[in-house]
Amino acid sequence: MSVFVPLLEPAAADSALLRALIRIAPIIVPASTASTTPLPGNAKRLILLDHDSPPNLDEITSWLDGGAEKVIVPLAYAKEVIEALPADRLLLLFDVGSVSAVSDTVRNGVSGVLIKSPSLDVDFVTSVSRFFSGSAIHVLPAVASTPPTPSTIRAFFAAGATLVLPTSLLTLEPSSQSHINVGDAFLAPLVSDRPDGLFPTVVASHLEGGRSLGLVYSSTESIKESIATGKGVYQSRKHGLWRKGETSGATQDVVSIRLDCDCDALEFSVIQNGAGFCHLSRPSCFGETSGLSALEKTLQSRLSSAPEGSYTQRLFKDPDLLSSKIMEEADELCRAETKEGVAFEAADLLYFALTRCVAAGVSIADIERSLDSKSKKVTRRPGNAKKQWVKASQPSDEIAAQKPAPASIVEKEPAGTSAAIRMRTFDISSTTSEERAKLLRRPVLKSDEMISKVKPIVDDVRIRGDSALLELTAKFDKVQLSSTVLFPPFPPESMQLDASVKEAIDIAYANIYKFHAAQAEQSTMTVETMPGVLCSRFSRPIARVGLYVPGGTAILPSTALMLGIPAQVAGCKEVVIATPPRTDGSISPEVMYVAHLVGASAILKAGGAQAVSALAYGTQTVPKVDKIFGPGNQWVTAAKMLVQNDTDALVSIDMPAGPSEVLVIADSTCNPAFVAADLLSQAEHGVDSQVVLVAVNLSDAEVSAIEAAVDSQAHALPRVGIVRESIAKSIIVKTKSEQDAIRFSNDYAPEHLILHVKDAKGLLASVDNAGSVFVGPYSPESCGDYASGTNHTLPTNGYARQFSGVNTLSFQKHITSQEVSANGLRVLGPVVATLADCEGLDAHANAVRIRLRSL
Numbered sequence: 086m087s088v089f090v091p092l093l094e095p096a097a098a099d100s101a102l103l104r105a106l107i108r109i110a111p112i113i114v115p116a117s118t119a120s121t122t123p124l125p126g127n128a129k130r131l132i133l134l135d136h137d138s139p140p141n142l143d144e145i146t147s148w149l150d151g152g153a154e155k156v157i158v159p160l161a162y163a164k165e166v167i168e169a170l171p172a173d174r175l176l177l178l179f180d181v182g183s184v185s186a187v188s189d190t191v192r193n194g195v196s197g198v199l200i201k202s203p204s205l206d207v208d209f210v211t212s213v214s215r216f217f218s219g220s221a222i223h224v225l226p227a228v229a230s231t232p233p234t235p236s237t238i239r240a241f242f243a244a245g246a247t248l249v250l251p252t253s254l255l256t257l258e259p260s261s262q263s264h265i266n267v268g269d270a271f272l273a274p275l276v277s278d279r280p281d282g283l284f285p286t287v288v289a290s291h292l293e294g295g296r297s298l299g300l301v302y303s304s305t306e307s308i309k310e311s312i313a314t315g316k317g318v319y320q321s322r323k324h325g326l327w328r329k330g331e332t333s334g335a336t337q338d339v340v341s342i343r344l345d346c347d348c349d350a351l352e353f354s355v356i357q358n359g360a361g362f363c364h365l366s367r368p369s370c371f372g373e374t375s376g377l378s379a380l381e382k383t384l385q386s387r388l389s390s391a392p393e394g395s396y397t398q399r400l401f402k403d404p405d406l407l408s409s410k411i412m413e414e415a416d417e418l419c420r421a422e423t424k425e426g427v428a429f430e431a432a433d434l435l436y437f438a439l440t441r442c443v444a445a446g447v448s449i450a451d452i453e454r455s456l457d458s459k460s461k462k463v464t465r466r467p468g469n470a471k472k473q474w475v476k477a478s479q480p481s482d483e484i485a486a487q488k489p490a491p492a493s494i495v496e497k498e499p500a501g502t503s504a505a506i507r508m509r510t511f512d513i514s515s516t517t518s519e520e521r522a523k524l525l526r527r528p529v530l531k532s533d534e535m536i537s538k539v540k541p542i543v544d545d546v547r548i549r550g551d552s553a554l555l556e557l558t559a560k561f562d563k564v565q566l567s568s569t570v571l572f573p574p575f576p577p578e579s580m581q582l583d584a585s586v587k588e589a590i591d592i593a594y595a596n597i598y599k600f601h602a603a604q605a606e607q608s609t610m611t612v613e614t615m616p617g618v619l620c621s622r623f624s625r626p627i628a629r630v631g632l633y634v635p636g637g638t639a640i641l642p643s644t645a646l647m648l649g650i651p652a653q654v655a656g657c658k659e660v661v662i663a664t665p666p667r668t669d670g671s672i673s674p675e676v677m678y679v680a681h682l683v684g685a686s687a688i689l690k691a692g693g694a695q696a697v698s699a700l701a702y703g704t705q706t707v708p709k710v711d712k713i714f715g716p717g718n719q720w721v722t723a724a725k726m727l728v729q730n731d732t733d734a735l736v737s738i739d740m741p742a743g744p745s746e747v748l749v750i751a752d753s754t755c756n757p758a759f760v761a762a763d764l765l766s767q768a769e770h771g772v773d774s775q776v777v778l779v780a781v782n783l784s785d786a787e788v789s790a791i792e793a794a795v796d797s798q799a800h801a802l803p804r805v806g807i808v809r810e811s812i813a814k815s816i817i818v819k820t821k822s823e824q825d826a827i828r829f830s831n832d833y834a835p836e837h838l839i840l841h842v843k844d845a846k847g848l849l850a851s852v853d854n855a856g857s858v859f860v861g862p863y864s865p866e867s868c869g870d871y872a873s874g875t876n877h878t879l880p881t882n883g884y885a886r887q888f889s890g891v892n893t894l895s896f897q898k899h900i901t902s903q904e905v906s907a908n909g910l911r912v913l914g915p916v917v918a919t920l921a922d923c924e925g926l927d928a929h930a931n932a933v934r935i936r937l938r939s940l
Contacts, residue, residue, distance in 0.1 A: 087111060088344065089238055089248045089270050090131070090223060097252035098122050102267070105257060105312050109271050109342050111154055113249060119148065126454075127340055131176065133157045133199075142169055149174055150462045157199050160186065167194030170463055176223070184213060197221030199249065203228065205237055210246045225249040232265035235273040242274045257313045268309030274348045283320055284308075285350045290357060290368075291340040292450040293378045298362035299370035301327075303351055308342070315339050317355055335359030377449055380436065384443040389538060390561070390693075390720060400437070401444050402772045403810050410437045506799045506809050507792055508764075508778065510817040513825060524816060525833050527743060527882050528773060535723035539694040543724055546695050547733075550704035557695040564670050564690075569699075570706045571672070571688040573681070579671070580678040590675065593646055593872035594682055600874030601651045604893035617909020624897045626656040629708060631700035632685075633715030634676060636664035636692065642675035647876050647891065648714050649683030655896035660685045661708055663700055663715075665692030693717075694724035701728035701736045714739040714891060716878060739891055743882030746775040747866060748835035748855075750826045750848075753787060755841035759862050761794035763839050766867055768811040769804045775881075776815035777833065779826045781842065788817060827851045834885035837866045856885045907940055 087110040095118060097103050104125070106112060111129035114122055119132055130153045134140055140162050148156060149170070158166045160179040167175065173196045179187065180201040197220045200213060205226060214222050224246050226233075232254040241248050256264035277284050283302040289295045303311075304320035307327070311318045317329035317337030330336030337355040344351060361368040368374060374382060384397075391398035400407045414437055418430040442452065511524060545553040551569065559565050582590075609623040632648040635641055645662060652660045662685045664676055672688060680688055689696055689707055697717075703709030713725055713736060725738045747767035751760050760778065768776045780788055799808045820826045827848060830838060834854035842848055845861040852858055856879030857869050870877045878891035889895075905913060914933045921929035 087247055088242055088274055089250050091255060092133070092225065092249050092251045093118075093122065094252045095122075097255075101313070102252060102255060102257055104315065105267055106252070106255070108312055108315065108339055109267070113157070116144075116148075129154050131155050131157060133178070134159055134162075140166055142166065145170065146463055150464055152458055152461050154461070155196070158195075160191070163191045163194070167191060172196050174461075174463060176221070180227070181209065184216065187216075192217060192220075195220070197223065199223040199225055201225050201227045205233060205241070205248075207240050207244050207246075210241065211244050214245050222246040223249050231262065232260075235265075235269050238270055238273040266309070268305070268312050271312065271342075272305055272308060275344060275351075276349050278349055281322065283322070286319060287350070287352045288317070288337075288362060289352055289354050291354045292356055292448065293374065294449065294453065295354065296374070296378060297369065297371055298355070298357060308351070311339050311353070312342065317353060329362075330359060333359060335361060337362075377435065377439065380439055381443065381449050384440055388443055390718075397440075399772065399806060399810070400440050404444075407437065407441055407444070411441060505792075506796045506805075506812050508776070508795070508812055508815045508817050510788070510819065512819040513829060514819075514821055524818060525829075525883075527775060532723060532726060535719050536727050539720055539723045539727060542694040542720075543698040543701075543727055546698035546704065547702045550699075551706055554691055554695055554699055554704060554707070557693075558666070558691050561693055561695070562665050562691070564666050564668065566666065566670055566690060568706065569690045571690065573684075573686065575677055575681055575688075580674050580681060582674050582678055586675065587678065589872070590642055590646070590678060590682075593643070594650065594679075596872055596874040597646055597650045597876075598654065601654045601876070601893045604651075605654050606894070606897065606899075615909065615912060617906040617911075618913055619904045619906075619909075620901065621903070622899050622901045624894075624899050626658070627712050627896055627898055628657065629659040629661070629710040629712075630657045630896060631661045631663060631689075631710035631713045631715075633696065633700075633713065633717050633721060634662055634664040635715075635717055635721075636666070636673065636676065642673075642679045643871050643877065644715065645676050645679035645683070647878050649679060649685065651876065651891065651893045652714075652896050653683045654893050657896055659687070659708055659710070661687045661689055661700060661710055663689040663691060663696040665696075666690040692721075694720045697721060697724035697728060701731070701734040710736065712737045712739070712896075714878065714895070716742055739878065739895060740880050740888045741882065741884050743884075744773040744775055745770040746777075746836035746881050747839060748777040748779060748830055748833055748837070749839045749841060750779045750781060750823075750830060751783070751791070751841040752781040752823070752843060753783060754843045755791075756862055757787075757790040757794045758798070759865075760791050760841055761798050763841075763859075763866055764795060764812075764815070765798055765802065765808060766865065767837065768799075768808045768815065769802060770807075770811075772807055772810035772814075774811040775835075776811060777835070778815075778817045779829055780817055780819045781823055781826045782821055783819065788819070792817075823848060824851075830855070834880075834883045836879045836881045836885065837869070839864070839866060854885045856880050856890050910936055911940060 090110050090113055091106045092113045093103070093115070103112070107125060107128045111131055112124065113131045113133050114124070115133050115135040117135055124130060132148045132153050132155075134157060140158060145156050145166065155174050155176050157176040157178045160177060160183055163177055167190070172194050175195045177187070177191065177195045177198045178201070179198065181203065198213070198217055200210075200223070202209065202224050205224070210222060210224055222245060224241060232250065233248060238248055250265075250270065254264055255267050255270070257267060258264070260266040260269050275284060283304055286301045286303045288298045288301060290298055301319040302322060307318045307320045315338060317339055319327045319329065321327040336358045338358070339353055339355050341354045342351060343354075357368065360366040363370045373379070387397045388401055391401065400410070411434070414430060414434040418427065418434050421427045421430045439449075442448070511520070513521065516524070542557060546557070554569050555566055558569060606624040609621050611619060611621040613619050630652050632645070632652065634644045634648070649660060649662065660683065662676070662680050664672060666672060670690070672690060677688070687708055689699060691699060697713060699707040700710045700713050713728070722742045726741070728734045728736055729738045745767055747763065749760055749763050764776050764778060768774050778791065795812065799805055799812065802808055818829060820829065823842060831853045836856040837859065838852065838855040838857070839859040840848055841862055849858060849860055857875055857877075859866050859869060869875045876891045879885070880888035880890065910933070914937045918930040918933045921927070921933070
């Protein structure tokens with residue numbers, strides 16, 4: 086029951102006063118202005134039929150279906166409305182002289198009354214309430230020129246009646262003879278049994294179904310401020326007025342404030358911002374979230390940070406798989422017979438259904454709002470099942486009355502079946518320029534959105550150093566560590582390997598080292614640009630580098646080799662390898678062994694944005710670096726982009742990164758099995774891998790042979806689920822000639838380009854844009870990934886137009902010098918002075934002329 090109910094007048098529409106009132110009471114809106122007075126979504130509305138014409142039942146129904154709590158109908162038209170609408174959605178409007186005209190039928194057909202009274206007579210209201218036993222009583226003063234006092238409001242409230250106050254009598258300013266403060270009106274019945282006069286206040290989460298966040302205390306002053314501002318304001322027993330989040334940033338948006346049944350305590354329903362309500366930076370003072378709320382938080386977290394290839398990520402990225410699982414679990418729930426079975430299958434269905442909701446940006450609070458909205462509808466559909474869900478025993482006339490199911494539901498192939506795994510095919514000769522541009526386009530990278538997500542993590546490590554790093558490693562990698570850094574010499578037991586793996590790493594190391602050593606610039610380049618003017622350029626290693634090696638459940642010694650060897654060849658003084666720890670807190674022995682081979686100066690046992698931040702800024706134990714290298718997920722990429730633009734970090738990065746890519750050019754001389762294997766070797770990286778086959782004048786039968794090989798090999802792979810998703814998004818581009826094929830490839834600028842053509846070596850001369858090229862049928866991309874000698878850290882997303890792959894020069898910088906002799910200055914000096922004069926830089930010219938005069 087509300088303390089009072091405001092009657093909205095036009096002047097108060099869309100005002101601070103209205104927003105304050107919505108937090109504490111439902112609003113009566115005259116029907117004449119209902120369509121022109123939009124209210125916030127959390128406002129509870131009562132529609133008052135304030136005209137003399139008969140009510141329009143369709144219009145009343147639309148108001149109720151649209152979310153209005155109740156409709157207030159005049160006594161003269163009550164009977165026809167009562168016969169058509171439920172009693173709990175109707176209030177009766179009449180004046181004090183019409184009480185005797187209310188029949189039992191009308192009285193029983195409504196849930197309450199609104200009485201227009203010439204005076205505020207509590208005794209009269211008490212007698213009316215006996216006649217309308219169990220109904221809500223509202224009293225509207227017929228002449229509303231002066232506001233009631235708090236004591237009058239309190240008296241009506243005690244008698245079981247609620248005063249209706251026009252908004253012209255209400256204010257957010259202090260109460261006066263012409264207006265009553267909203268807070269004073271709301272607080273009228275509130276009493277405290279505490280010596281300090283404070284009111285116990287339960288703070289509940291509006292977004293978590295009313296879950297308790299904590300217990301605080303309120304004062305008259307704090308309640309008034311909360312009502313007026315919409316922010317959580319309370320009374321600290323030690324420090325006075327407490328504006329929640331004023332210093333911590335964990336503010337609260339107040340949705341509603343309610344009194345308890347005894348009027349000695351309050352409940353604030355809030356939307357909590359920041360770290361949480363509790364002073365320990367937790368959501369609640371009463372422990373962790375459980376049930377559906379906990380599942381929702383977990384799924385929201387997984388949506389942005391699920392490990393590559395994980396089942397949760399598959400669900401988010403494969404709508405077909407998710408739809409199939411929802412239908413599967415719904416069927417199993419319908420078949421369950423025992424209580425335990427129903428609970429078990431319902432839990433599964435709720436999991437997949439909530440995953441669908443989170444993927445669409447829908448929260449449990451959104452679902453609850455929809456349920457509340459549907460509960461307010463007074464019109465109902467028949468509720469028959471759609472045709473594809475109707476059992477054979479159902480009457481045929483009922484089936485015929487139902488709409489047919491959408492084809493997309495009936496014909497949809499469930500993911501994970503044995504159905505053929507195929508690419509999409511396009512003929513470049515028949516595509517428009519717009520269609521060709523779409524074929525070249527990669528998935529949109531929401532870099533700004535990701536940067537905003539990683540910034541709090543990066544800032545936390547930057548400010549708190551090791552403490553933040555340890556906490557974030559525990560949170561994201563699920564590992565409790567006492568220290569995140571390992572320094573050499575590394576324990577031999579941490580590098581114990583199978584002999585065959587060790588030999589493979591040693592051979593790969595030798596090949597990669599040999600190729601990268603040949604790239605190093607050791608000598609100084611010297612040029613005499615004119616007599617007596619000697620210019621030179623020489624290289625120096627970047628002193629401190631950070632190498633990010635993805636890890637955790639994966640083992641990636643190849644990335645450690647590809648980044649560590651050029652750093653070693655270049656002569657970098659400090660080489661810090663960052664890689665996520667395994668579940669036991671250790672690093673894989675393969676990566677440890679490579680770290681030993683390349684002479685790493687430290688190993689950071691951390692991953693994600695927190696590792697990038699530690700490398701960029703340094704911590705109490707993690708050395709700061711000057712340049713960060715290495716691949717990673719979208720969190721790592723966003724963090725690298727963020728820190729490279731921060732002048733406080735003074736750090737650069739190797740290159741932008743995106744999903745892995747391969748483009749294969751194949752003609753009639755190709756081996757279909759080889760081509761298929763190359764396409765699949767890239768497709769298994771992840772569901773967002775970019776795989777393109779450019780077919781040079783291949784017949785339909787030749788293309789089909791490659792597709793059949795793709796399907797056959799894919800079904801034999803353990804990562805077939807990932808391959809199915811990535812191949813379904815991949816394309817075959819048909820071209821008439823090698824020139825068309827290489828033109829498309831240069832426009833696409835792939836990370837990996839594989840040439841399965843008759844004269845592959847000859848075609849190499851036409852390649853302008855690619856990260857790395859694999860020439861001929863016996864040069865699989867896998868060789869470059871691991872051990873041929875070239876580097877596998879390559880530009881993706883079309884950046885091969887501007888960037889090279891990682892190489893030895895990536896770890897070096899170049900310094901220029903010049904030496905001018907006296908005779909050289911006699912010739913060069915006047916040229917420099919003239920140009921300095923031209924630019925108006927007199928000091929520059931003077932630096933030359935003072936020397937010329939001395940000569």
